[in-house]
Amino acid sequence: MIGGFAEIGMRRLQGPSSLKRKQPDSGSPSDSLTDAERILYNLIRGKQDMGIWSRDMKRETNLPDQIVNKSLKSLLAKQLIKEVVNIQKKGSKHYMATEFEPSKEITGGEWYADGSLDVAFISILKDQCLKYISKKVATADEILDWMKKSRMFSVDLTTKQIEQILRALVLDNDIMEIKSTGYGDFSSVKEGRVCYKCTKKDSRRGEPNAGAMASIPCGVCPRISHCTPDGIISPTTCVYYTKWLDF
Amino acid sequence: MVTQNGIKLAVHLITNHFGNLVAKVCENLLRKGTLTLEHLIRFTELTREQVKNSLLVLIQHNCVQAYSLEVEGGSTYGAKANTQYLAIFDNILHRLRFPKFLATVSENFDNECVELFEGLLRDGRLTITQMVARASQRENPVAEDVVRDSLLKLVTARYVERCPVPEPVISKLDKDETTAKKRAAKSAKINEITETLEQSVLAAAVPMEVIRFSVTTNTGSCVNRDISSNSSPIIGVGEKRKLDAYGLDKEPSAEEKELVLWRANFEEFIRGLRHKACTENVRKRLDDDAAMVLKAILEETRSAEEKVKMESSVPLSLNTIFEAVIKIEVGRTMTFDRVQALLVQLGCPQRSSDASFSIGLNNIIELARNDEVESIVKNRYGQEAYRMFRLLSKSGCLLETDKIANDTFVEKKDTPKILYKLWKDDYLHMEKLAFLGFKQPDFLLWKVNKLELWKHILDEMCHAALNLSIRLAYEKEKDNEVLNIPKEKRVGPVVERFKRIRKVWLLLESALMKLDDALMLFHDF
Structure with a gap:
């Protein structure tokens, strides 16, 4: 498990939260560029951390397709530009000067990695928050401190990020947000402060009780609006019912 | 709030209990609203005799209420033709929960009361003479005194009441009120308009509180009854009318006393079940102590509640609440401070101890409804x-697709798909924000419209209850031959089949009872 964190942590270290811009070298290879390459390079660099779509380049420079493609290849080889994934237009070729890190609009924000939602990272964060709260009532700051102290993640997490994670856990109904009363379970949290507590679960299954409707076939049936007593879909011929009543 | 599937379920229940003819009359009343006998004959295409008898059955079982509109000048001429019949949807659905009502009685009363109450549920309405006759014909007959005593107990607890006036007169004023409402809410659905009419008819038919729960024993002594002649001048016109209808401004003769019809008071049972639902929900969300405090408050104020759907509990002082809490055995461990802290947890604003406290019951009901809806969403559409x-x-409020994706950690491209599915099935409301600018995509805004959604869920629940009931009937029919095999001949595979039948029935019946709890949550609470 720890290995898993480290790996993800490493990846996060090179991620957007560790923005380190390389200074372009003085004797840059841009001197040896062809005219077409220079035009394209300037255009791409001019777009900074937004980058540019290959088709837009062709439109803006009026260069023939062949030349553009060849020049891009050469610029890539010289490591002056890089290809990035644009969350808005996945599958389309998007380029950016090497010295820039893609903006939030391109990457999708801090929770995205390589153009897709960093599900593994989010899920580990959620698990860790839940683990902490299952032991005691806690505030977002407290959880962040704990994470920092235990050096679980090599990325710098912010309170805002932890709060976002906690809000998602509230939406999952795993925890609830309440104001501390200062008594009992809340004795460690100052009265009136927002804190988080685990939601009560059915002790037998660790799952919240399913509602009356959700525990019968009709409650989860995608075809209920087509079901009639004498129709093609009917309660007497229903396959879901037959499966449910199969003892 | 009667939905299409609600009507289907009601008609199904009536068909099961009273057959097709009665169900046909009932369906016409449910679908078309109030009707006269002539209209019913025309719409059902049944004979006058058939319609009349069906109506009598429905009235006997409290599923239909007759009323007439007041004729100007007080003339009674043509009053017969003016009699309207109104189907009482709620009472029809209550038939589904008779076992629950019976369970409440058997929890709180002795066997004699249970027997008497069961008779009332089975027969709808009974006079004391009929109850006595029934009791004497039982396997272990009981004396008249015992029957009267049981009735007295049930009436005192308000589980049994006098039947409403057979045909109350609705004054012009009431009618004008409804037509005014009709005009005001032209776009509103028919359901809502008939509901106001239904409410006024039912309100007019209910006898005055003191009469409703008064039993006159045959020795002549009155219980709960202190209507003397000097109290009549202060009775309002409407109330006087009800008295007239009972002929109670005159001293009733012994014969008349015996003719009084009694029935189960569904309202009191629903109130009890609502209280129970509230305390159980609090137990689930908070803890046993909070549930206990709420229970104590509700029991203390039960008789002071004016209607079933109380928005919040009747205000009580902290002292009274504390007294009520220590009446309960487990409540004796409580301190004053602890009770006050629990009241705050239950949503009462923190204030000085001499103020009165009232708990928002509607909030608790709303949370319970949310749980039910959310659990459907989770199971049908995923995490x-x-x-x-x-x-x-x-x-x-309205939220934009991207904002939803960000807050819920769902892939941006998947978000609209999931939202669209929910919208298509009427779980969400959607608004499009179009921009005139070049190439700007439309913004989609989403929202949960709770009132609309609850109506939709209730309709689906009625549909599901109907399905469960149909499937149960089908399973029973299918297994009839196995059940007819005498016990000594049940061997080998038949035993297995027999076991299966029992499991299937048990599962279907318990699912229906559980679903009925949810139906009450959305319709009656």
Whole structure:
């Protein structure tokens, strides 16, 4: 498990939260560029951390397709530009000067990695928050401190990020947000402060009780609006019912 | 709030209990609203005799109430033709929960009361003479005194009441009121208009509180009854009318006393079940102590509640609440401070101890409804949809697709798909924000419209209850031959089949009872 964190942590270290811009070298290879390459390079660099779509380049420079493609290849080889994934237009070729890190609009924000939602990272964060709260009532700051102290993640997490994670856990109904009363379970949290507590679960299954409707076939049936007593879909011929009543 | 599937379920129940003819009359009343006998004959295409008898059955079982509109000048000429019949949807659905009502009685009273109450549920309405006759014909007959005593107990607890006036007169004023409402809410559905009419008819038919729960024993002594002649001048006109209808401004003769019809008071049972639902929900969300405090408050104020759907509990002082709490055995461990802290947890604003406290019952009901709806969303549409739905439900306002994706950690490209599915099935409301600018995509805004959604869920629940009931009937029919095999001949595979039948029935019946709890949550509470 720890290995898993480290790996993800490493990846996060090179991620957007560790923005380190390389200074372009003085004797840059841009001197040896062809005219077409220079035009394209300037255009791409001019777009900074937004980058540019290959088709837009062709439109803006009026260069023939062949030349553009060849020049891009050469610029890539010289490591002056890089290809990035644009969350808005996945599958389309998007380029950016090497010295820039893609903006939030391109990457999708801090929770995205390589153009897709960093599900593994989010899920580990959620698990860790839940683990902490299952032991005691806690505030977002407290959880962040704990994470920092235990050096679980090599990325710098912010309170805002932890709060976002906690809000998602509230939406999952795993925890609830309440104001501390200062008594009992809340004795460690100052009265009136927002804190988080685990939601009560059915002790037998660790799952919240399913509602009356959700525990019968009709409650989860995608075809209920087509079901009639004498129709093609009917309660007497229903396959879901037959499966449910199969003892 | 009667939905299409609600009507289907009601008609199904009536068909099961009283057959097709009665169900046909009932269906016409449910679908078309109030009708006269002539109209019913025309719409049902049944004979006058058939319609009349069906109506009598429905009235006997409290599923239909007759009333007439007041004729100007007080003339009674043509009053017969003016009699309207109104189907009482709620009472029809209550037939589904008779076992629950019976369970409440058997928890609180002795066997004699249970027997008597069971008779009332089975027969709808009975006079004391009929009850005595029934009791004497039982396997172990009981004396008249015992029957009267049981009735007295049940009436005192308000579980049994006098039947409403057979045909109350609705004054012009009431009618004008409804037509005014009709005009005001032209776009509103027919259901809502008939509901106001239904309410006024039912309100007019209910006898005055003191009469409703008064039993005159045959020795002539009165219980709960202190109507003397000097109290009549202060009775309002409407109330006087009800008295007239009973002929109670005159001293009733012994014969008349015996003719009084009694029936189960569904309202009191629903009130009890609502209280129970509230305390159980609090137990689930908070803890046993909070549930106990709420229970103590509700028991203390039960008789002071004016209607079933009380928005919040009747205000009580902290001292009274504390007294009520220590009446309960487990409550004796409580301190004053602890009770006060629990009241705050239950949503009462913190204030000085001499102020009065009232707990928002509607809030508790709303949370319970949310749980039910969310659990459907989770099971039908998955965890991500559940998270999105909860976000929208909690925020209570319109949110944009991207904002929803960010807050719920769902892939941006998947978000609209999930939201669209929920919208298509009427779980969400959607608004499009179009921009005139070049190439700007439309913004989609989403929202949970709770009132609309609850109506939709209730309709689906009625549909599901109907399905459960149909499937149960089908299973029973299918297994009839196995059940007819005498016990000694049940061997080998037949034993297995027999076991299966029992399991299937048990599962279907318990699912129906559980679903009925949810139906009450959305319709009656």
